[in-house]
Amino acid sequence: MTPQSHEDDLQKLRGLVKDIDFCMLTTVVENGHLHSRPMSSNGDIDSNGSLWFFTNASSHKVNQIEKLPKVNVSFADPDNQRYVSISGSAQLVRDRNKIDELWRPEFKMWFPKGKDDPDVALLRVSLEQAEYWDSPASTIGYVLNFVSSLVSGKEADTGDNRKISFSR
Amino acid sequence: MTPQSHEDDLQKLRGLVKDIDFCMLTTVVENGHLHSRPMSSNGDIDSNGSLWFFTNASSHKVNQIEKLPKVNVSFADPDNQRYVSISGSAQLVRDRNKIDELWRPEFKMWFPKGKDDPDVALLRVSLEQAEYWDSPASTIGYVLNFVSSLVSGKEADTGDNRKISFSR
Numbered sequence: 001m002t003p004q005s006h007e008d009d010l011q012k013l014r015g016l017v018k019d020i021d022f023c024m025l026t027t028v029v030e031n032g033h034l035h036s037r038p039m040s041s042n043g044d045i046d047s048n049g050s051l052w053f054f055t056n057a058s059s060h061k062v063n064q065i066e067k068l069p070k071v072n073v074s075f076a077d078p079d080n081q082r083y084v085s086i087s088g089s090a091q092l093v094r095d096r097n098k099i100d101e102l103w104r105p106e107f108k109m110w111f112p113k114g115k116d117d118p119d120v121a122l123l124r125v126s127l128e129q130a131e132y133w134d135s136p137a138s139t140i141g142y143v144l145n146f147v148s149s150l151v152s153g154k155e156a157d158t159g160d161n162r163k164i165s166f167s168r
Numbered sequence: 169m170t171p172q173s174h175e176d177d178l179q180k181l182r183g184l185v186k187d188i189d190f191c192m193l194t195t196v197v198e199n200g201h202l203h204s205r206p207m208s209s210n211g212d213i214d215s216n217g218s219l220w221f222f223t224n225a226s227s228h229k230v231n232q233i234e235k236l237p238k239v240n241v242s243f244a245d246p247d248n249q250r251y252v253s254i255s256g257s258a259q260l261v262r263d264r265n266k267i268d269e270l271w272r273p274e275f276k277m278w279f280p281k282g283k284d285d286p287d288v289a290l291l292r293v294s295l296e297q298a299e300y301w302d303s304p305a306s307t308i309g310y311v312l313n314f315v316s317s318l319v320s321g322k323e324a325d326t327g328d329n330r331k332i333s334f335s336r
Contacts, residue, residue: 020246021246022244022246022249022251023244024192024242024244024251024253026194026202026204026240026242026253028196028202028238032236032238033238033255033296033297034194034196034202034238034239034240034255035240035253035255035297035299036194036240036242036253037251037253037299037301037309038244038251038301068200070200070201070202071202072194072202072203072204074192074194074204074242074244076190076192076206076242076244076246077246078188078189078190078244078245078246079247081190083190083192083205083206085192085194085203085204085205087201087202087203128201129201129203131203131205133205133206141205
């Protein structure tokens, strides 16, 4: 797998999610329960394969993530029959420069005290695997594996980036 | 909490999900990764608080669920800014009478051999907690707790069915 093919995969994913404003972020609670909630993505996945979300650092989900960082981010676009599942690891980021970079005025809707509120922070979800379905009438899903090179820093085997057929 | 209020909660949930054909079912893999995939719900939640999905018994997700039965089912309706998270436990059900009851001819799209294929089975997700957001502009989510009476058979405390404010 070449760096170019990773970039192609990221471009493909960006195209799939760019018009879906809200995704569902699923976290695991210590008792094993899975909870999800709508989150506004900025419609982008950066070149490191990270998705960024604004959050309150004191929120329940941050507490959950600090104990169990594995998460799922799902994007659903029923009108276009497009569904994306992203598996990754989430991490709280309090970098004020990054907050300044990603902040948009409309986020005041959720963070009325604005970006300088010390409780305003970021969640970075580092993409490890993505699957997508571009028609629910099909049983075919596509898997893109990022874990080897993006997370471990090692190059992935060529076989890691493949299309596979899911049985339902 | 009276049985009536449970029924009211189920009615509320049914109203929220009835027009959302595809939800995302999130399962946990043994290595801790969370995966989701689109699933067609039959648009109903039965009087026991169960959601039913058709599946191939030999599928990966059934294997995952048999090891780790806790799942999340999320419904997203971006046009109406409506989002629902259902936490529950999933179980494979091979009851042929139930398969006959729930089968619809259009399911042949995913199960070309039809309902008599021995690999065709059902997944029952027993609802334990539901949360919903009827506007993403709000930070208010609503929690409906079903675990006490529907899963354990005991009556829930009145305080279990409440509206709470989520911080992001």
